[in-house]
Each structure stands twice: as structure tokens, then as C-alpha cells.
Amino acid sequence: MHSRRYHHGDLRAALLERAEETLREKGPAALSLRELARDLGVSHAAPSRHFKDKQALLDALALTGFERLNAALAQGPALDGPFADRLAALAHAYVGFATANPELLDLMYTVKHDPQATEALIGAAYQGLQQAAALVADGQRTGEVRPGPVEQICLPALATVHGFADLAVGGLLSPEEARTGLDDVITYILRGCAPDQA
Amino acid sequence: MHSRRYHHGDLRAALLERAEETLREKGPAALSLRELARDLGVSHAAPSRHFKDKQALLDALALTGFERLNAALAQGPALDGPFADRLAALAHAYVGFATANPELLDLMYTVKHDPQATEALIGAAYQGLQQAAALVADGQRTGEVRPGPVEQICLPALATVHGFADLAVGGLLSPEEARTGLDDVITYILRGCAPDQA
DNA sequence: CACGAATGTAGGCACCGACAACAATGCTGT
DNA sequence: ACAGCATTGTTGTCGGTGCCTACATTCGTG
Numbered sequence A, B: 001m002h003s004r005r006y007h008h009g010d011l012r013a014a015l016l017e018r019a020e021e022t023l024r025e026k027g028p029a030a031l032s033l034r035e036l037a038r039d040l041g042v043s044h045a046a047p048s049r050h051f052k053d054k055q056a057l058l059d060a061l062a063l064t065g066f067e068r069l070n071a072a073l074a075q076g077p078a079l080d081g082p083f084a085d086r087l088a089a090l091a092h093a094y095v096g097f098a099t100a101n102p103e104l105l106d107l108m109y110t111v112k113h114d115p116q117a118t119e120a121l122i123g124a125a126y127q128g129l130q131q132a133a134a135l136v137a138d139g140q141r142t143g144e145v146r147p148g149p150v151e152q153i154c155l156p157a158l159a160t161v162h163g164f165a166d167l168a169v170g171g172l173l174s175p176e177e178a179r180t181g182l183d184d185v186i187t188y189i190l191r192g193c194a195p196d197q198a
Numbered sequence C: 001c002a003c004g005a006a007t008g009t010a011g012g013c014a015c016c017g018a019c020a021a022c023a024a025t026g027c028t029g030t
Numbered sequence D: 001a002c003a004g005c006a007t008t009g010t011t012g013t014c015g016g017t018g019c020c021t022a023c024a025t026t027c028g029t030g
Helices: A011-026 A033-040 A054-075 A083-100 A102-108 A115-142 A150-169 A175-193 B011-026 B033-039 B054-075 B083-100 B102-108 B115-142 B150-169 B175-193
Strands: none
Touching: A011 A033, A011 A054, A011 A102, A054 A083, A054 A102, A054 A115, A083 A102, A083 A115, A083 A150, A083 A175, A102 A150, A115 A150, A150 A175, A150 B150, A150 B175, A175 B150, A175 B175, B011 B033, B011 B054, B011 B102, B054 B083, B054 B102, B054 B115, B083 B102, B083 B115, B083 B150, B083 B175, B102 B150, B115 B150, B150 B175
């Protein structure tokens, strides 16, 4: 029997999964712990065993978001090839994730997180940044990227990709702009990274 | 007498003002129409005369945010001077506004807005973009900026500034990085805008 | 100055998040 | 095998919230 067991088995994971669906379908404001519990066939207080707070659930959800984003970034760019291609792949992976999970991205970068959760989120975000940093370092080695401290190149580039994704996701860009704009953004980033022309 | 009049005078503006304070102090989740009404000494249903919805109030708040942001951008950069200086001023104005109003910025770019409100917000955002576009066009005229369609230069640059502001505001950048990073970002943007070196 | 529109009030409803007291289940040491 | 304890889930309750409807007061305009 499935429906009548007292213990759910993995309620925590089920809550996160269902929460993300609801987030995607009805927005963050409509996310209610009680409704989640109802959907999963457990009592309204059961979620509190796994998340002390509604905010705790949101924090956890944001964390899974970063993990999936990192995974998407990791498998996106081939390990070798010209810097320009790898950068483009990374940017497409980032923007692709963003447009596929707009509400989640919003949640990930949202201001109000528990301080402790924020720490974990920073860690996860940092991990993604490392991939970009590695790419830039490689590019410097092959001379495709200007020399200098990696983060002075990496941070602006990341800001550009993230900013573009955020604008596109927020609906402030027309679908048209969102589609064609990314290529412009990529060539612009490449210009920012390129070594000075002697 | 002030406290016993039946009509408030300008409840709508008072609501928006108080809402922003609450937003700043206790975050968006803690914003309650009833509490706003209580704070302003008015009955719990009074706000509904001015905002059909809680979301409507948030939309209106976001709109005022864009208006103030545009104002900040407009008075930031001097009308003439080298392109680099004007760009730096604009970027500082943007990031300054963002760090001074983190929760509000979050709200402004948040995903879930009423479609109709979204339209108004797009208009307001577009107005800000126009300032950047004008700056770029000037730069092209003086040869400080590479030729080509303005939006192909403007959009990436805007994305960079916005993305950096968003990262800084979200707490994902250390205060250290947030402070020094902006200058790196600006020089990087300038590189992206500069004409090809012959 | 009357009357309709705008604005504010009072009450109620369903829902929510958090808490506390209690019940069933799983796990571990003996 | 089983006793005892931690984990997980249940029920009940509390104050609070958003939204709705019906009613009251005030404002502005004919």
C-alpha cells in the first residue's frame, strides 16, 4: 500500500519538487505550505518537520536551483575548443537555465534569505563562478584573453550574462530582443576579454 | 484636527510611502495591507479603494521605483564631458540607487506582475534605457564609441551594469568586491564600447 | 442644495503560518 | 526479542491576512 502509510518515505524531497512546480505555475506568492501538504496527502503540519519555516523551504529551493544551474553550466561547454566557443556555450547554458526557470532564478537571487542560508547560497554561486574563472584562465594561457587578475575579467563578464538573463526573464525585453540580443552580448563580452591589439 | 477626519486626504500616496518603508525594514513578505491600514489609522478595507489588490500596490510601488531610478540617472551624468566620465557617472548612479534600495530593485525586476502593470513598467524601464542610448549615440558621434546599431552596444552595457548591481544587492558579492568591482566593470564596459583599434 | 461618485467603515469568510500536545513508526543497544 | 528513544506525522488551535459585501460619510457638481 502506498497511500495509507504513516511515514511518507521522503517527504522533504517531495515537498521541494512539488514546491517548484507550484512556483513555476502560480508564482511564489501562491506557494503555501498547507497546500503542498494537501497535494502530497499529508497533514498540514507535516512540512514543519523538514522545514522550520516557509522561508527555510524557499532557501532550500534556491539552493537546489544553484546546484542545477551549476550542473547545467558544467555540462554545457566542451572542455576544449576556442575560447569564444566555450564562452558562448557557457552563456547559452546560463541564459537557457534562466529562461527555463524564471521564477526559480528570481528566488535564487532574491534579497531576503536567512543569513545562514545565504552563506550556503554564496558557496553554491561561487562554485559556478569557478567554472567561469577556469575558462578565463585557460583563455589567458592561450592568449585569447587579456592578462590580468582573473576576477577583474570574470566578474564583469558574469555580471553581463546574469544581467541579460535577468532582463530577459523579467519580461523587460521583448522575446525578439531576448533571442537576438544574446549573440550581441556574447560578442560584446569577447571584446571586453580580448587582449589589447598591438 | 487631523486624526478624526473621515477622509484621509491622500491615502494612496501615504500607502505607497509607508509600504516602501516596511519593504525596506521588514522585507516584502512582511508587507500586509491590513498593517499598512493600521499604521495609517484607517480601516482595514480602506486600501482596497486605491489598490484593487495587494499585487496592484506592489506594481505601483515598482513603478515609482522606476521613476525615481530614472530621475537619479537623469541628474547623474553631466551633459557633456568625455564619454568615459559620463558612462561612469551613469553606472554609479544606477548601482547607487540599487544599493540604496535593494528590496525595491528586487521588486522592480521581479517576475510576477500584472500584465497591464508590466506594460507600464516596461515603458518606465524603456525611458531609462533611452538615456543610455542617447549617451552611446553621443559617443558614436565623437568617435569614442564604435559605430553600429545603438542597441547592439547599449543592451549589453545595460545588462552589465544591471547584472553587477543585482549581484551586489543580492549579497552574493562581498562588500569588498562590490566596492572595487564597479570600477573594473566600468573599464570593461568601455572596452566593449570602444572602436576597433586600427 | 440635492444627489451621485468617491472614499472610508464594519463584519465575515476562507485560508495561512506557526505552535503545542499527542500518536505512530523506525532504529539501536542489549 | 524488545525496550526505549528519536524521528516523523496528526490533530487542534491561535492570531493574522486578503478579499468580499453591505453600509456610512464626505465631496463635488448639477
